[in-house]
Amino acid sequence: MTLPARMKLLQIEAPGHAAWKDAPLPQPAAGEVLIRVLGVSTCPHWDMHIFDGQPMFPGMKLEYPYLPGQPGHEAMGEVVALGADVTKLRVGDHVVAWRDTGKPRRGFYAQFNTFHENDLLVLPATLSPAAVASLELAMCVEVSFQQLAALGGPLGRIGLSGLGPAGLVAVQLAKAHGASEVIAFDPVAERRALALTLGADRALAPDAAQWPASRQSDALDNAIDLTGVPPAIEFLMDRTRRCVTLFGVLREQVRFGTQHLFGPGLILSGYGDHNRAAAETALRFIVEGKLHLAPLITQTMPFTRYAEAVDLLRRKQAIKILFDPWA
Structure with missing residues (x-):
């Protein structure tokens, strides 16, 4: 041309x-x-x-x-x-x-x-x-799944806090990576509805009355926060057995308390590095029809x-x- x-x-x-x-x-x-x-x-x-x-x-x-x-x-x-x-x-x-x-x-x-x-x-x-x-967004979110994969073992039941663009990508990546159940949390009903169409098994408001805090019965195995908001992060921490990894931009401190030290101790994971392998994985999922x-x-x-x-x-x-x- x-x-x-x-x-x-x-x-x-x-x-x-x-x-x-x-x-x-x-x-x-x-x-x-x-x-x-x-x-x-x-x-x-x-x-x-x-x-x-x-x-x-x-x-x-x-x-x-x-x-x-x-x-x-x-x-x-x-x-x-x-x-x-x-x-x-x-x-x-x-x-x-x-x-x-x-x-x-x-x-x-x-x-x-x-x-x-x-x-x-x-x-x-x-x-x-x-x-x-x-795709660049999908690469960024895939890095959080790399953080969880580095711990070994299956994703199990995974919780996702925040259903903006990154959270809606995370719903699909969790399914593509074999999560046994994907539970998404967001206060906006329309975004919860969209998450369900994209593969979430449940989409709930982050309501402590609906989901009482417990790291034992009915707990999440792993979780990703996509908000960067301490109350949303702590909501996941109080309901997750193994690891909560952080994707959202964190601007305030998060409270890690005694309830997170035992049974077993909760891992609070930061973010990893942007990398080509994460981008190639996301693109492969797009081509395979697993990421929309x-x-x-x-x-x-x-x-x-x-x-x-x-x-x-x-x-x-x-x-x-x-x-x-x-x-």
């Missing part, structure tokens, strides 16, 4: 204000490829924090105008040009970003973006943007409606928004 000299990209110029504007077409550096972006999905907490002028992580420094194309990182597209020394990809390959390195650089909220070939996976051309753009990301997409929008999209996320009227850079 003939490449244009210019393109459109999104830039958050100040808290609460984003512009869809002209920019030069980027050129791939050594080891990079140029991607024509076909679809990119929101990462709700990133979008809400950055658009609202709040740090995503404690101590994070924000400067505006924010980096062009950021915080877009859940993206798929087609390789249209190669930089020097590229050996793994070819023009025409459909690819998906499997990790965000965290280094300051342009993001995928754009019509084109450059990315290092090591940070991309080749896709079957039949996979739609909705089906695979959020399209149901997480509430709506597809053009970037000219970015502020509206973030507001839908903020009011929990959308789980994820898929942006079409060409709409």
